[in-house]
Amino acid sequence: MADFLETLFRPGQREEARQRRLAVLATCALPRPLPISALRAALGEELSVGFELAEEDGFCRLLPGGHVEPMPKAVLDMAITLLDIRIITRTLTRLAPLAASEDEQCLLLLAGAPLGEGRRRLEAGAPGRVAAMAPGLRHALGLPGELPASAPFEPSSWGSAARQVSALLSVAAHVLIRQGHWAQGRRLMAWALGPEGLAGRVSPEHGFLAPTQVQFLLDSGRREEGAAFAQTARERLSGPENTFSRLMLMALEGRVAIDGGDHRLARRLFGDAQLQARAAGLEDMVGLTKVAFATLARREDQNTAAPQLCLGALEIFLGDEPFEAVALHNLGLAYLKAGRPLEAQAALTRSLEGMDIPFQQLTAYPQAIASDCFLGDTAEAERKLAALTALAPDTPQARISLGLCRAHLHSARAEWEAALRELEALHISDVTAQNHLYAVPAGWLRVEALLALGRAEEASRVFAELSRNLYLSNLSTQPAALNLLDARVAFANGDLERARRVLRRARSSPEAALAQDFELRARLLAFKLAAAEGKEGPREEARRAVTEAWDSLTQSFPLEVQQRFRRAYDRPRLLALLGLPSDKEAAELPYLRGTSPAFQSVVAQLRRVAATEASVLLLGETGVGKELAARAIHDFSRRASGPFVAVNCAAIGDELLLSELFGHEKGAFTGAVQRHLGRFEQAHGGTLFLDEIADISPRGQAALLRALQERTFERVGGTETVRANVRIVAASNRDLAEAVRAEDFRQDLFFRLAGIQVKVPPLRERGEDVRVLAAWFLEQAAQERGDQPRRMSPEAERLMRDYAWPGNIRELRNVVLAADVLSESPVIAADVLLPLLQRIPPRSAPREGEAAALDAWLLFRQHGGTLRGFLSDMQRACMERCLVENDGNIAATAADLGFSRSRLTQIVLSDSDLRRLAGRAEL
Numbered sequence: 001m002a003d004f005l006e007t008l009f010r011p012g013q014r015e016e017a018r019q020r021r022l023a024v025l026a027t028c029a030l031p032r033p034l035p036i037s038a039l040r041a042a043l044g045e046e047l048s049v050g051f052e053l054a055e056e057d058g059f060c061r062l063l064p065g066g067h068v069e070p071m072p073k074a075v076l077d078m079a080i081t082l083l084d085i086r087i088i089t090r091t092l093t094r095l096a097p098l099a100a101s102e103d104e105q106c107l108l109l110l111a112g113a114p115l116g117e118g119r120r121r122l123e124a125g126a127p128g129r130v131a132a133m134a135p136g137l138r139h140a141l142g143l144p145g146e147l148p149a150s151a152p153f154e155p156s157s158w159g160s161a162a163r164q165v166s167a168l169l170s171v172a173a174h175v176l177i178r179q180g181h182w183a184q185g186r187r188l189m190a191w192a193l194g195p196e197g198l199a200g201r202v203s204p205e206h207g208f209l210a211p212t213q214v215q216f217l218l219d220s221g222r223r224e225e226g227a228a229f230a231q232t233a234r235e236r237l238s239g240p241e242n243t244f245s246r247l248m249l250m251a252l253e254g255r256v257a258i259d260g261g262d263h264r265l266a267r268r269l270f271g272d273a274q275l276q277a278r279a280a281g282l283e284d285m286v287g288l289t290k291v292a293f294a295t296l297a298r299r300e301d302q303n304t305a306a307p308q309l310c311l312g313a314l315e316i317f318l319g320d321e322p323f324e325a326v327a328l329h330n331l332g333l334a335y336l337k338a339g340r341p342l343e344a345q346a347a348l349t350r351s352l353e354g355m356d357i358p359f360q361q362l363t364a365y366p367q368a369i370a371s372d373c374f375l376g377d378t379a380e381a382e383r384k385l386a387a388l389t390a391l392a393p394d395t396p397q398a399r400i401s402l403g404l405c406r407a408h409l410h411s412a413r414a415e416w417e418a419a420l421r422e423l424e425a426l427h428i429s430d431v432t433a434q435n436h437l438y439a440v441p442a443g444w445l446r447v448e449a450l451l452a453l454g455r456a457e458e459a460s461r462v463f464a465e466l467s468r469n470l471y472l473s474n475l476s477t478q479p480a481a482l483n484l485l486d487a488r489v490a491f492a493n494g495d496l497e498r499a500r501r502v503l504r505r506a507r508s509s510p511e512a513a514l515a516q517d518f519e520l521r522a523r524l525l526a527f528k529l530a531a532a533e534g535k536e537g538p539r540e541e542a543r544r545a546v547t548e549a550w551d552s553l554t555q556s557f558p559l560e561v562q563q564r565f566r567r568a569y570d571r572p573r574l575l576a577l578l579g580l581p582s583d584k585e586a587a588e589l590p591y592l593r594g595t596s597p598a599f600q601s602v603v604a605q606l607r608r609v610a611a612t613e614a615s616v617l618l619l620g621e622t623g624v625g626k627e628l629a630a631r632a633i634h635d636f637s638r639r640a641s642g643p644f645v646a647v648n649c650a651a652i653g654d655e656l657l658l659s660e661l662f663g664h665e666k667g668a669f670t671g672a673v674q675r676h677l678g679r680f681e682q683a684h685g686g687t688l689f690l691d692e693i694a695d696i697s698p699r700g701q702a703a704l705l706r707a708l709q710e711r712t713f714e715r716v717g718g719t720e721t722v723r724a725n726v727r728i729v730a731a732s733n734r735d736l737a738e739a740v741r742a743e744d745f746r747q748d749l750f751f752r753l754a755g756i757q758v759k760v761p762p763l764r765e766r767g768e769d770v771r772v773l774a775a776w777f778l779e780q781a782a783q784e785r786g787d788q789p790r791r792m793s794p795e796a797e798r799l800m801r802d803y804a805w806p807g808n809i810r811e812l813r814n815v816v817l818a819a820d821v822l823s824e825s826p827v828i829a830a831d832v833l834l835p836l837l838q839r840i841p842p843r844s845a846p847r848e849g850e851a852a853a854l855d856a857w858l859l860f861r862q863h864g865g866t867l868r869g870f871l872s873d874m875q876r877a878c879m880e881r882c883l884v885e886n887d888g889n890i891a892a893t894a895a896d897l898g899f900s901r902s903r904l905t906q907i908v909l910s911d912s913d914l915r916r917l918a919g920r921a922e923l
């Protein structure tokens with residue numbers, strides 16, 4: 001799953017696409033023709049093929065003599081929209097040294113980083129023309145100083161360079177907006193365009209600014225203004241050089257049409273835009289129209305088509321990070337709608353990496369955090385909140401977005417009062433009221449919080465406000481979910497009749513079946529309604545339906561997600577509400593079975609250790625369930641919502657172990673094509689399970705010890721010190737203390753790991769558990785078959801009870817599953833089971849010929865140590881016996897034992913007891 005999108009990104013093609021855009025940006029920013037060699041020198045090898053590709057696509061002209069000609073500004077939108085903001089600022093700053101004059105240089109610097117070096121030079125009062133521009137720029141950039149009396153920019157005084165100046169200042173405005181400095185960006189844009197501002201003169205020259213302007217208006221909730229402007233701009237930008245801008249505007253107009261419920265208009269606009277994009281060879285635009293169609297498909301509940309369209313767009317957007325992010329974001333939303341929350345979470349999380357435009361980030365983060373919270377992954381939600389806090393500009397929108405994220409987190413932890421406080425603070429803001437991207441989720445969460453707090457009347461008021469604000473103007477958004485909320489509010493207010501009616505309406509909507517937990521919530525409400533009526537029949541039926549909905553919602557989740565989800569959703573409360581016996585095992589750790597006192601005492605120990613942060617060492621024979629015990633420690637602990645990462649130390653060769661544990665930097669060794677995060681970093685906020693720890697090499701032991709002592713480490717090939725907050729649980733089926741004595745394992749590392757030791761007993765000491773576990777494995781097999789579980793016959797049970805289970809639960813599981821497959825009847829007979837237990841004979845009724853093996857086995861069991869220790873003791877016992885039988889004669893004993901005389905002499909000499917038994921004359 002984690003890699004499901006990887007295949008879409010082909011590094012080679014990404015690079016070419018990026019170079020081409022970089023070349024377009026450089027060509028547009030040139031004040032006059034410049035040699036390609038100078039540009040390459042300034043921008044580095046990054047542009048080895050960029051200019052040729054840009055020329056092939058008609059975005060740039062190469063003059064004889066290897067010069068690049070400046071391009072009309074109309075193509076600049078391609079570059080600015082499709083490049084990462086960091087690349088734009090770096091490129092323009094690098095071009096600055098190529099400027100012929102101080103003012104040109106200042107302009108390039110200003111365009112690249114409007115609040116950086118260029119601005120500092122202006123403040124210092126650059127000479128010449130730039131100095132003359134200073135008052136206007138100071139005003140536009142919000143610097144203190146006198147306001148210019150009238151429009152300060154007069155293009156005519158700049159002659160032929162005016163276009164250049166205005167374009168570069170517009171780029172600067174664009175950069176400001178993308179960095180989140182909206183007010184300054186807009187002021188600068190208006191000033192750069194002269195007295196009429198953008199709205200007054202959408203000339204082909206400045207066409208590239210129109211989509212940004214529209215996007216800005218839409219994202220700040222001014223939809224009508226944005227749509228009107230998009231239409232005017234599109235009509236004026238009719239020339240072929242403005243195709244990209246025009247198509248962008250069409251896509252944006254379509255977005256407004258969707259929001260207004262006019263799907264036909266949206267479909268026509270997207271269809272036309274796609275046709276024209278194909279005709280003009282603008283592949284990226286084709287990708288964008290696919291995303292637009294996906295939005296439409298999502299709204300129309302085409303839950304298979306919507307993700308497909310986004311995946312198609314992703315394939316086109318090779319190398320366009322910001323656009324890949326848009327496609328991934330939409331993919332996430334499509335998966336949410338299609339009831340695939342795990343995929344949604346992955347796509348939404350990935351999308352955040354490539355987003356560099358604040359207004360996108362500010363809306364995308366709360367959505368991604370909501371998907372984490374739904375799955376109970378509060379650790380991930382917190383990580384995102386911290387990232388957003390670090391990057392958010394200090395604007396009203398950013399404050400709202402952060403507040404919304406915090407409210408999601410509070411709600412996920414059932415801290416309803418705190419959630420409500422956050423939401424009420426948002427509610428008073430004008431920006432929230434204007435912008436449905438914030439108003440909808442905020443209103444929704446408020447209703448949920450009020451319902452949870454039992455403040456039904458207020459919930460009703462807030463709900464009315466929410467539906468009035470949003471749904472009267474926008475009927476196309478989630479009617480089923482809204483109706484369900486409406487029904488829940490009605491029920492809370494005691495209006496059962498209305499609750500029933502609205503619930504019916506909600507469930508009749510085709511979208512109802514899939515959306516997140518809609519079905520579960522709807523059935524829960526139906527149950528409450530039936531319970532309120534007091535009729536036992538419907539009540540029973542509704543109760544069964546709720547359990548079924550729960551199972552179907554959670555069945556596709558991996559184990560750890562189920563754990564988190566269960567906690568987040570509070571299943572025990574759900575069960576209590578249904579009046580079902582609280583299935584203790586299911587509500588806690590469903591995967592850990594066993595009723596024997598020996599096992600229950602281990603579970604109690606695991607619970608106790610889980611409450612601490614100490615390192616734990618799990619000991620026990622192979623297959624006793626050490627990994628499961630480690631997982632249980634994680635799930636019982638406060639880290640449960642964080643990751644659980646397991647590493648089998650024996651399975652990884654020494655050379656790979658360090659990079660596996662600590663990660664590596666790109667280029668650290670052959671094949672290290674990318675930075676790779678090691679298991680320590682992957683387990684940040686959670687638990688790292690080191691299995692088979694006794695098999696770790698001395699080098700690995702030293703590195704591990706350092707990481708545990710210092711709580712920091714470096715990635716292989718890197719110098720940066722990395723800190724990961726992990727709890728370590730290690731396991732071994734060898735006696736680790738013995739390994740320390742034999743100097744196979746470092747004592748200092750042993751003490752670090754074995755803060756607390758827990759011994760998991762072998763199955764043969766867990767009596768009842770054999771039967772309990774066998775029944776559980778049979779039940780699982782039956783579930784997979786979709787059938788009734790088989791049972792063991794009493795003889796088969798006896799056979800299992802008497803068997804020694806050297807491979808413990810793993811062996812039991814394999815045997816039971818094999819018997820399940822082999823058995824033709826619903827009751828598994830002893831003769832089906834017996835051949836499966838033959839590998840090592842059972843303790844009782846040994847069969848002829850196998851008695852010796854059984855003796856050896858029993859002797860080994862009595863010995864109680866390791867096999868190596870047992871064999872060496874056996875060898876010694878045989879020698880003693882043989883020496884006695886041969887009256888201390890070394891030659892005869894050696895012959896009996898199959899040793900050479902000299903080897904036996906050597907052994908006997910090194911052992912004082914044996915020496916005593918051997919005749920003195922012999923040695």
Ligand SMILES: Nc1ncnc2c1ncn2[C@@H]1O[C@H](COP(=O)(O)OP(=O)(O)OP(=O)(O)O)[C@@H](O)[C@H]1O
Nearest residue numbers: 591592593594622623624625626627628733809810
């Ligand atoms: N209490 C239990 N309830 C249900 N299944 C169990 C239990 N304990 C172990 N198992 C199952 O037995 C198998 C072996 O368990 P696990 O891998 O945790 O053992 P281990 O001690 O770590 O083995 P090894 O030492 O070989 O690594 C797994 O399939 C696990 O799911």
